[in-house]
Amino acid sequence: MKTRRLGEWLEVTIPEKWDGFTIERIMKKEWKVPRKLLHKFRTERGVTLNGESKHWKQSTVKQGDAFRVRVFEPQELEVTPAFIDIDVVYEDDHLLVINKPAGQYTHPSQPNQTDTLVNAAAFYFQINGIEATPKYVHRLDRDTSGAVLFAKHDLAIAMLGEQLKKRDIQRTYIAWVEGKIKPAKGNINEPIGKDRHHAVRRRVSKGGQEAETSYELLRYEADQKASLIKLQLKSGRTHQIRVHMSHIGYPLLGDELYGGKRNFSGHQALHAAKMAFVHPFTEETIECLAMPSDTSSIFKPEHVRLLE
Incomplete structure (x- = not known):
């Protein structure tokens, strides 16, 4: 269009x-x-x-x-901007896709918190003359890296939010899991609920919310005894990938909360590597690849390119 x-x-x-x-x-x-x-x-x-x-x-x-x-009328900035470098994967008048590093929260959870991706995006808006508050369409866990989609105005966030609800925004993750995963391709359809013995942890539970994850082996590293897999979600539950992979006996490297062994990076090896969706206004298909931005990351650009 x-x-x-x-x-x-x-x-x-x-x-x-x-x-x-x-x-x-x-x-x-x-x-x-x-x-x-x-x-x-x-x-x-x-x-x-x-x-x-x-x-x-x-x-x-x-x-x-x-x-x-009239969608671009100036709006007040409702979050404190903070000078933090960001890796912009895609941008136009309506949208912004940022490659979030591991260890950073997507948005503030306390009034005085200013070290999140939203604060960084607010500074980016400010210095680029975008008179609005960055609105995230979805979130990533603090220790998960990769592509996060933002909207620049109210109509964009409404339309993208509708796409997310209908699961029309396709997000592909890559992860390192322990062992050689078998079968090499599979689908996990198990409900996820809270673990009553732990405030943060989730678990597969008959009374939980419907959750479905598909995975496929990309590479096996014999010396590391680890499999690089790609994953797609057909639902978006808290810790879904981590819970499902642990449930079938292949916890993510570094994911100590769900039975994984600690790795050099100190967090779970999970990266939101690819995002694809139909642009709400132009109706073009937008595909973004988020390359690992941290040189110490367990993920490398070559791992993301396997998704091309």
């Missing part, structure tokens, strides 16, 4: 498939704009058709029309 930014406005050239649609159908059905945001666009006249504010229910669009939505 053809789009461009015009100051505070996003302009979309109406495609053939939208010909004859009302403005209301585009906003509610095609983009699934949340009710609160719909109200804001209506009351502030934040939607125009060919430069005019039109009645949403009565006005239909035709191919080639200029459909504009």
